[in-house]
Amino acid sequence: MISALRRAMGIACLIGGAMTATGAQSEISYSLLNFSQLDGWENDNHAAALDVFQKTCMDFDDPDWRSLCAAAKQQKPEAARAFFELLFRPVLIEDGQGALFTGYFEPELDGSRSRSSRYRYPIYRMPPEARNAGQWLPRREILTSGVMDGRGLEIAWVDDSVELFFLQIQGSGRVRLPDGSTIRVGYGGSNGHNYRSIGQELVRRGVYSIHQVSAQVIKNWVRRNPSDGRELLMHNPTYVFFREVRNVASSAGPLGAMNRSVTALRSLAVDPKYTPLGAPVWLEKDGDGKMRRLMVAQDTGSAIKGAQRADIFYGTGDEAGQAAGRLRDPGRMVVLLPIQRAYALLPEDI
Known part of the structure; x- marks a missing residue:
């Protein structure tokens, strides 16, 4: 997956009336909706969503999902909307918490296969003993004790320690080499320490308010304050190691939690406790750049907890990173489930 740790800092770190299922977990409710109750449903590009769904639906184990996947493979693009409306039902899953949508992306860094005066910061493979x-x-010892030196664990060297820190948060990325080629790296493990948010630390110190903090704001502060900035990065003891990814086309997105490439503005990271990985999800994101579109749950993240919590994949590079970093919006997400599965979530007396 892109990373079990990425985005952990929390920046960016019913047919008629409602039909609610309550029980032992009374905080979780399931509401069956009509497609007509999905705001903007008729205006979306359902064929684009179908294409993304087809790329991961073969990984389902359950017979009902596998049957839907087989049917999906037979659909022509112009029949995509009818396919979803015929074989799925929209289910609003709520846990008492408000909806929150943030964004993530695949960063690009400048680097080299060998160390030089410019490329001084290593991207490490995971040591066997870890x-x-x-x-x-912890991070400080990994970077200052010399434990990594002389072991050939470097995948590449990059020119910016701040961007390397944020690469670890995203958990995957690309490195542009001097000859114009690229290396793709993916999450390879971590040192097992809990993440400490450097954004929250800046808020605690009174440097910024919570509403001012973003990835770019943090980067700028660290660069303006090099000594204090290096120490701020050490505040987070978590350290992420990488592996080189060779089997993904350069035109495709990074691998998500399903070990399949994610797609810009069609793939979501969700909490699999509530939303099955691989399921279509109707997203109604409010705020700036209102978004109404059918997406697919293809990824997870340690900061993505809750029935109405999701992270939108924005793509690769600086522009995608800027868009993802600004996102922190309310709205609603509705999961599309196979018909029998959707009705099975409702109380028997409905």
């Missing part, structure tokens, strides 16, 4: 350690050395 794999089964549970909790290994």
Whole structure:
């Protein structure tokens, strides 16, 4: 997956009336909707969503999902909307928490296969002794004790330690080499320490208010304050290691939690406790750049917790990063489930 740790800092770190299922987990409710109750449903590009759904639906194990996947493979683009309306039902899943949508992206860094005066900051593979350690050395010791030196664990060297820190948060990215080629890196493990948000730390110090903090604001502050900035990055003890990804086309997105490429503005990271990975999800994001579109739940993230919490994949590079970093909006998400599965969530007396 893109990373079990990425985005952990929390920046960016009914037919008629409602039909509610309550029980042992009374905080979770399921409301069956009509497609006519999905704001903007008729205006979306359903064929684009169908294409994304087809790319991961074969990974479902359950017979009902597999049957839907087989049917999806037979659909022509112009029949996409009818396919979803015929074989799915929209289900609003709520847990008492308000909806929150943020964004993520695949960063691009400048680097080299070898160290030089410009390219001084290493992207490391995971050391063998860290794999089964549970909790290994914290960030400070990894970077200052020399434990990584001379072991050939470097995948590449990059020219910006701040961008490298944020690469670890995203969990995957690309490195542009001097000859114009690129290396793609994916999440390879971590040192097992809990993430400490450097954004929250700046708020705690009174440097910024919570509404001012974004990835770009943090980067700018660290660069303006190099000594204090380096120490701020050490506030987070988590360290992410990488692996080189060779089997993904350069035109495709990074691998999500389903080990399939994610698609810009059609793939979501969700909490799989509430939303099945691979399921279509209707997104109604409010705020600036209102969004109404059918997406697919193809990824997860440690900060993505809750029935109405999701992260939108914005693509690759600086422009995608800027758009993702600004996003922190309310709205609503509705999961499309196979018909029998959707009705099974409702109370028997409905």
